[in-house]
Amino acid sequence: MTEVPPPTRRGRKDTSASGNEAAAGGRGEDSAPAAPGITPTPRTIAAPGGSTSVPAAAASGTAVPGSSVPLFDEDPERMPTAQLEMAAFGDHLIPYVPPVPPAPPSFAPWALALAILALLGSLFTGWLLPLGVTAGVLSALSLRRPHDSRHAAVWALCLAVLSLVFSVGWLVWGFSQLAVV
Numbered sequence: 474m475t476e477v478p479p480p481t482r483r484g485r486k487d488t489s490a491s492g493n494e495a496a497a498g499g500r501g502e503d504s505a506p507a508a509p510g511i512t513p514t515p516r517t518i519a520a521p522g523g524s525t526s527v528p529a530a531a532a533s534g535t536a537v538p539g540s541s542v543p544l545f546d547e548d549p550e551r552m553p554t555a556q557l558e559m560a561a562f563g564d565h566l567i568p569y570v571p572p573v574p575p576a577p578p579s580f581a582p583w584a585l586a587l588a589i590l591a592l593l594g595s596l597f598t599g600w601l602l603p604l605g606v607t608a609g610v611l612s613a614l615s616l617r618r619p620h621d622s623r624h625a626a627v628w629a630l631c632l633a634v635l636s637l638v639f640s641v642g643w644l645v646w647g648f649s650q651l652a653v654v
Contacts (some may be wrong), residue, residue: 608632
């Protein structure tokens with residue numbers, strides 16, 4: 474005995490449109506004419522729980538007069554065991570938002586610390602001029618970065634310029650003292 478494959482959705486749509494189930498690819502056993510002398514009996518499918526059997530037409534989602542089997546309102550031709558079709562778009566999806574990358578480390582505190590050290594050193598000697606230049610460069614870079622502390626960068630720049638003035642003053646005074654001797 475050969476097994477007939479189940480009908481496709483297209484076959485069921487063609488069947489409902491034309492009214493001829495056998496020509497549109499319906500099941501052979503459902504649409505085969507009855508043998509002479511035999512009355513056709515409707516197919517039944519066992520209901521869940523095994524209590525009663527449900528007519529095959531009700532199990533497929535079509536209306537059966539006098540039965541309490543619910544119809545599939547959104548697609549009456551869908552089999553109850555058919556795979557659900559889910560759209561890959563719409564309100565049920567949460568859009569992907571990449572995580573916010575961490576902010577790079579700030580230059581402002583380093584510039585302020587170097588500027589304070591350069592200012593303290595420039596009060597006593599002029600040889601810490603490179604430290605003041607480094608503090609000035611770091612504070613200028615920090616001012617150009619949007620996430621760095623602007624107040625700390627401005628203070629660092631002011632103290633770095635002040636340390637440069639003192640360092641240059643010491644160096645000028647020191648070299649002028651060497652020429653006298």
